[in-house]
Amino acid sequence: MPPMRPVDVAERREASPETREPVFEIQGLTARYGTNxxxxxxxxxxxxxLITAVxxxxxxxxxxxxxxxxxMNDEIPSFDHDGQILYHGIDLYGDGVDSVEVRRRIxxxxxxxxxxxxxxxxxxxxAPRVLGLKQGLDERVEQxxxxxxxxxxVKDRLKKSALSLSGGQQQRLCIARAIAIEPEVLLLDEPxxxxxxxxxxxxxxxxxxxxxxxxxxxxxxxxxxxxxxADRTAFFSLDxxxxxxRAGVLVEYDETTKIFTAPSDKRTEDYVTGRFG
Amino acid sequence: xxAVEPALTLRGDARVRRRRIVxxxxxxxxxxxxxxxxxxxxxxxxxxxxxxxxxxxxxxLTEDLPTFGQTGGGIAPLIVGSAILxxxxxxxxxxxGVLTALFLSEFAPRRLSAAIQLTIxxxxxxxxxxxxxxxxxxxxxxxxxxxxxxxxxxxxxxxxLIARSTQEVLRLVPRAQREAALALGVxxxxxxxxxxxxxxxxxxxxxTVLAIARAAGxxxxxxxxxxxxxxxxxxxxxxxMPNIPVQIFIWSESPDPEDHKRAWASAFVLIMFVLxxxxxxxxxxxxxxxxxxx
Amino acid sequence: xxxxxxxxxxxxxxxLQEEGALVLRVLRxxxxxxxxxxxxxxxxxISFDDDVxxxxxxxxxxxxxxxxxxxxxxxxxxxxxxxxxxxxxxxxMADYSVTIAKLTKLVADVEGDPxxxxxxxxxxxxxxxxxxxxxDSLANRDLQAAESLVDLDELIDRSNRRFVERVVEIVAxxxxxxxxxxxxxxxxxxxxxxxxxxxxxxxxxxLLTAEFREFTDASHPENA
Numbered sequence: 035m036p037p038m039r040p041v042d043v044a045e046r047r048e049a050s051p052e053t054r055e056p057v058f059e060i061q062g063l064t065a066r067y068g069t070n071x072x073x074x075x076x077x078x079x080x081x082x083x084l085i086t087a088v089x090x091x092x093x094x095x096x097x098x099x100x101x102x103x104x105x106m107n108d109e110i111p112s113f114d115h116d117g118q119i120l121y122h123g124i125d126l127y128g129d130g131v132d133s134v135e136v137r138r139r140i141x142x143x144x145x146x147x148x149x150x151x152x153x154x155x156x157x158x159x160x161a162p163r164v165l166g167l168k169q170g171l172d173e174r175v176e177q178x179x180x181x182x183x184x185x186x187x188v189k190d191r192l193k194k195s196a197l198s199l200s201g202g203q204q205q206r207l208c209i210a211r212a213i214a215i216e217p218e219v220l221l222l223d224e225p226x227x228x229x230x231x232x233x234x235x236x237x238x239x240x241x242x243x244x245x246x247x248x249x250x251x252x253x254x255x256x257x258x259x260x261x262x263x264a265d266r267t268a269f270f271s272l273d274x275x276x277x278x279x280r281a282g283v284l285v286e287y288d289e290t291t292k293i294f295t296a297p298s299d300k301r302t303e304d305y306v307t308g309r310f311g
Numbered sequence: 312x313x314a315v316e317p318a319l320t321l322r323g324d325a326r327v328r329r330r331r332i333v334x335x336x337x338x339x340x341x342x343x344x345x346x347x348x349x350x351x352x353x354x355x356x357x358x359x360x361x362x363x364x365x366x367x368x369x370x371x372l373t374e375d376l377p378t379f380g381q382t383g384g385g386i387a388p389l390i391v392g393s394a395i396l397x398x399x400x401x402x403x404x405x406x407x408g409v410l411t412a413l414f415l416s417e418f419a420p421r422r423l424s425a426a427i428q429l430t431i432x433x434x435x436x437x438x439x440x441x442x443x444x445x446x447x448x449x450x451x452x453x454x455x456x457x458x459x460x461x462x463x464x465x466x467x468x469x470x471x472l473i474a475r476s477t478q479e480v481l482r483l484v485p486r487a488q489r490e491a492a493l494a495l496g497v498x499x500x501x502x503x504x505x506x507x508x509x510x511x512x513x514x515x516x517x518x519t520v521l522a523i524a525r526a527a528g529x530x531x532x533x534x535x536x537x538x539x540x541x542x543x544x545x546x547x548x549x550x551x552m553p554n555i556p557v558q559i560f561i562w563s564e565s566p567d568p569e570d571h572k573r574a575w576a577s578a579f580v581l582i583m584f585v586l587x588x589x590x591x592x593x594x595x596x597x598x599x600x601x602x603x604x605x
Numbered sequence: 606x607x608x609x610x611x612x613x614x615x616x617x618x619x620x621l622q623e624e625g626a627l628v629l630r631v632l633r634x635x636x637x638x639x640x641x642x643x644x645x646x647x648x649x650x651i652s653f654d655d656d657v658x659x660x661x662x663x664x665x666x667x668x669x670x671x672x673x674x675x676x677x678x679x680x681x682x683x684x685x686x687x688x689x690x691x692x693x694x695x696x697x698m699a700d701y702s703v704t705i706a707k708l709t710k711l712v713a714d715v716e717g718d719p720x721x722x723x724x725x726x727x728x729x730x731x732x733x734x735x736x737x738x739x740x741d742s743l744a745n746r747d748l749q750a751a752e753s754l755v756d757l758d759e760l761i762d763r764s765n766r767r768f769v770e771r772v773v774e775i776v777a778x779x780x781x782x783x784x785x786x787x788x789x790x791x792x793x794x795x796x797x798x799x800x801x802x803x804x805x806x807x808x809x810x811x812l813l814t815a816e817f818r819e820f821t822d823a824s825h826p827e828n829a
Contacts, residue, residue, distance in 0.1 A: 106494060111421065138496030148487035150506060151602075161495040164505060208491065215495060235607065242609050261674040262610070294673035 054081040062117035074281040087264035095282025104140040141212035147204035149196035182210035202233025363575030376542035392553035399462025408473030435471035443535035458548035464532035476518025513599040530556035647706040657699040724768040735802035754806035
């Protein structure tokens with residue numbers, strides 16, 4: 035057995051959470067589809083260069099919440115909301131705010147890998163090209179693929195179809211595609227739930243390195259994944275009010291370690307210990 | 312296991328035997344019905360081929376129409392004329408049909424989309440003779456017959472077909488890809504041009520070919536708009552253009568048995584064209600479907 | 606894969622070895638204070654224990670956090686559990702060193718018996734050696750070294766027997782009775798330190814063999 039590597043304690047850099055600036059300030063957010071209330075009165079702050087996980091049982095509004103952050107819910111005609119989402123102080127849903135501009139800065143990776151039926155190169159290059167970032171396209175593509183830990187695997191077959199990649203590689207391609215336009219935030223909606231365990235592990239490792247350059251928000255139904263990956267964790271649950279109406283609410287939001295060692299709310303503890311329901 | 316219960320066997324009893332007989336009867340009935348449908352098609356093709364195949368020759372396809380009483384001659388002007396008419400119709404119906412389908416699929420709000428969809432379905436069901444009369448009243452009455460009018464009439468036949476098949480292919484483009492493109496901060500139109508259309512192109516093409524095959528054989532609209540024409544190849548669209556279906560009708564009314572033979576031969580040419588293009592188009596469409604659903 | 610997790614494990618072990626180094630210093634300080642009847646040094650030793658305690662609590666919390674977040678299994682789990690126990694043993698050893706320092710202070714004014722003090726120093730050196738061997742066996746994943754701790758413990762027992770013989774000789778001398786009593790406690794404490802070192806060796810063996818067994822059982826000495 036090789037001798038243990040000495041690790042210098044002093045080298046661990048970790049800014050205390052209080053000094054990080056918030057990227058999102060969500061205030062009193064209530065989201066509805068028609069008369070159905072999906073989430074009710076959510077308040078939380080998401081900080082820079084951290085991984086924030088959103089966990090909770092099915093139907094508690096996790097996906098609705100994260101899709102509010104890049105206005106993807108606009109695509110659903112019956113969607114409506116109260117409250118504010120401030121992005122660096124600007125209300126995302128304010129007058130004159132263009133949803134296309136929002137999505138340029140706040141990118142999203144989806145549950146099932148969905149590469150375009152184009153070559154690997156074109157998958158990454160298409161959006162920058164279309165958005166007018168035509169300079170240095172080759173470098174941009176390489177940077178993005180490196181950032182997604184995919185470059186070494188595909189650098190010799192950039193002109194092959196993206197559909198020839200494995201599931202885990204396709205998902206990393208989708209991540210490369212998202213970071214090619216240099217967003218500030220990456221939203222990941224259950225990014226590994228369609229992948230096998232090894233591909234999942236590679237995505238989780240990738241997230242650790244991504245958080246140096248981006249702010250990540252991840253929705254996951256796998257709370258162990260949240261425990262492994264996230265710096266902060268938000269636990270959503272279903273609340274049933276007097277009239278029997280169900281809505282998702284934010285129960286607890288704290289450092290991940292605290293959520294999984296000594297949560298403040300009993301509902302949180304019931305969920306993470308698996309005694310829920 | 313108690314000794315009173317019968318041992319479990321997987322063989323059938325009377326109920327199972329009855330089920331098997333009913334199964335076989337139903338299968339046979341379905342097979343016979345399918346064969347009957349095929350038989351009808353077969354009989355049509357066979358009788359046209361029998362009566363018209365004899366007239367068929369290279370000269371038939373390339374020479375001008377015979378003047379009254381002459382033997383020989385060919386249907387070259389008809390082929391050219393039909394091609395030009397269908398060409399005009401495609402030039403009108405293809406862009407309009409694709410744009411309509413795009414609008415319905417990507418941009419229309421729910422209520423408007425339902426209304427437009429209904430309109431297209433109704434257009435599809437319009438009797439071709441009504442189309443003919445309508446275009447007659449619009450473009451021919453008070454003026455002359457023309458290739459424009461004929462082409463326009465055919466485009467009304469083609470439009471709903473192209474729109475429908477385009478819609479079907481657009482639906483096959485996975486929603487996930489549109490979502491991914493949206494999440495990249497790309498505007499709607501760019502998504503259509505860059506992601507949706509390229510995937511759907513193959514299907515749009517084959518849908519157009521199918522519409523062409525259909526339009527090539529439509530007679531009623533052309534009867535009203537381009538039925539009094541000369542016997543030579545002409546590309547002057549401002550006048551009535553010779554075309555296959557109307558000429559078949561004219562020849563079939565003629566007292567001259569030679570004309571009847573020519574009618575059968577032209578019908579054979581027409582049916583072959585329709586069959587071959589329809590078959591190729593459907594094969595290509597199946598390939599597109601498989602590619603998109605991978 | 607799981608580079609971050611591996612780094613966390615390495616960090617945890619490094620912290621533990623650091624605690625081990627502190628414990629050795631505390632023990633050496635207590636032994637020196639005893640030999641030189643140095644009350645100031647004894648006080649330093651007592652306050653130095655706070656550093657050990659702080660590290661103990663920190664490691665405890667790190668283990669709790671790691672277990673909750675990373676759900677280690679197999680060898681990783683055994684490692685974390687072993688580190689948890691070693692952490693406790695190290696903290697106890699530091700506390701025992703403080704006990705020695707306190708006892709030193711209580712009878713600092715008495716010159717005592719050189720032969721007895723010599724025995725105690727020998728026992729102390731044996732204990733130091735055992736701590737070193739234990740920590741190294743963990744660092745190098747060395748099963749043989751871990752198991753050798755039993756034999757080293759035997760050496761402390763021999764020193765202790767010589768100690769007891771000497772005590773019997775001089776216990777009757779007036780003026781020395783309280784001193785001798787305190788020194789008996791010191792020798793007991795040093796023996797306990799040795800026992801904890803053996804326990805660390807048992808944890809290392811558990812880590813490497815996935816089986817936990819006691820190296821020596823007081824009621825079944827033949828199982829050693």
